[in-house]
Amino acid sequence: MFLDAGTLQIAGESLDTGWFLYLAAILFVIGAVGVLVRRNPLVILICIELMLNAVNLTLVTFSRQLQNLDGQLFALMALTVAAAEAVVGLGILVDIFRLREVEDVDELSELRG
């Protein structure tokens, strides 16, 4: 039964499912621009968190649209992985900053042969 039924009934009012998805897409693109444009490694990590949040919103939206809780559980797992990623990323940054001040991620190019 595939119909064009992308409306959600919330407390008696109907909202378009697409609105949530468009919002998540715009947030993801803004986060991607931040990762590409900003030079400070800390801010790049922050922008990655923004992108992860946008994806979580998509998962929860489809979970609600399909009335299937798996999407919410997956969003929960993604949240855990995001927390672990932030911890390890910040640990690496603290370790690098102990050696020297980094103002630009492009300075970290020692691995280039």
Add this chain to the structure above:
Amino acid sequence: MITAIFFIASLLALLGAVGVVLFRNPIASVLSLVLVMFALSVHFLLLSAQFLFAVQIIVYAGAVMVLFLFVIALLGPGRELATSRLPRQGWLAVVFAAGFAVLLVSLLGNLTYHQPASTNLDLFGTVEQVAIGLFTTYLYPFELTSLILLVAAVGAIYLSREHRS
């Protein structure tokens, strides 16, 4: 009313996201991201994800963002260089992002949605339902996430240990 709440929260989320990218000061970026998280938690409530709403505020806005603030306070806000080493990187990034946005929007425009038969949402997204899912169907992935957290904690301690050479 619900529609108004949705649009106000969406506006706050978009303003916060733009702030994350545009603020020169990393602390302002983090606080801007906290605004995005709170706005998205409102969306989670609208989508009847009550448990995720609480987790979003406690774990994300509470714990992860405070961790970011701690690290920025530890390392100093840092100056942002105006120019990058790659020429015209900003313009290339904007062109890429515009193309990506057009792709996403055109994909979303042609979407048809599957409408499930049942419409009983009284228990959808409650802690009870989430727990039933986590501890029965997805018990194995749930235990694996605890392993991920353990590995991350050990890795963070290893990375931030004192160097004695």
